[in-house]
Amino acid sequence: MKREVLGPAGTAGTRVDPETLRVRSLNAHQLLRGGELEGANQPAHLEGEELERYVHERLVFTTLDSAVAWARSNSFFPLAFGLACCAMEQFQTAGPRMDIARFGYEAFRASPRQADLIILAGRVSIKMAPIIRRLYDQMLEPKWAISMGACCSSMGVFNNYALVPADKFMPIDVHVPGCPPRPEALMHGVLKLREMVQDNPEAGWRERYGAVGTEERP
Ligand code: SF4
Incomplete structure (x- = not known):
């Protein structure tokens, strides 16, 4: 002191x-x-x-939008979901060393209906793509997606006919590079997403992709 x-x-x-x-x-x-x-x-x-x-x-003065964005960005509910080897690193973020709970993101949900963040941890096969897309469509609005690892973003080391990059079939908000990215890298990506949501809450994927009005109807 x-x-x-x-x-x-x-x-x-x-x-x-x-x-x-x-x-x-x-x-x-x-x-x-x-x-x-x-x-x-x-x-x-x-x-x-x-x-x-x-x-x-x-x-302290603020606007309702800023307060809502602040609350949202500090309480993501990630979907409990993993695709391949990257998922092992993703699991570590919930462990005692990284402790994702420090940021308020530890409530991994087993149902997409209760999740607002999907982390695509691993390679995506063409057969798996429609299933991932369905999970994403079933998630709560507003929702975000992180592509974790080289495979998910660019088919990585495989680069063959069986795989597809995630951007081809759904909007991705943050890409985390690496093979595999360490848990620290994933946390960095999640915190980047937090910055996006806090500083520019209007920049959701529907606005960015011109897809306003395509929300799922109950
Ligand atoms: S990026 Fe590397 S660690 Fe991640 S799924 Fe592909 S091969 Fe596995």
């Missing part, structure tokens, strides 16, 4: 009279109790710089 002398605006370096700090503290307490300010015989209100600081320290 490092001790530093506080300056007037909380900056280090300039000494502030301890008595001033005490008066400020008493003023804040008095204000919260609705009483009168210490050392000034006036009603409990602040002015100028004091008022600015008081408001700055106590209020």
Whole structure:
């Protein structure tokens, strides 16, 4: 721990009279109790710089959209789903070393109806593609997809007639490169997705692909 002398605006370096700090503290307490300010015989209100600081320290403004995007991006419900060797690395993100629960994404769902994130961990065969697409279509809106590993994004080392890249049959939000990507790389991809959802909540795949109006009907 490092001790530093506080300056007037909380900056280090300039000494502030301890008595001033005490008066400020008493003023804040008095204000919260609705009483009168210490050392000034006036009603409990602040002015100028004091008022600015008081408001700055106590209020947070946001929009409903930002709050919803913040909540969504911190509580993805990934589908419990794996395709090939990459899935072994994906499982590790839920283990004690990576601990995906730190970010709020540990609720892997067994049903696509309860999931909003699908991680395609492994190679996709042409036979498997329609099944994955059906799972994706059954997921909750809004939903996101991560392509994990070289196979899923570009058919990887195989590159033969039996495999298909995920982008060919469904929208992918984030690609995680590697063969296999380590759990840290997948976490990096999930956190990139979090940034996307937080900073640009309108940039869902339907908007990006011009597919607004194609939502599944109940
Ligand atoms: S990218 Fe590598 S580890 Fe992942 S599915 Fe393909 S071969 Fe397996």
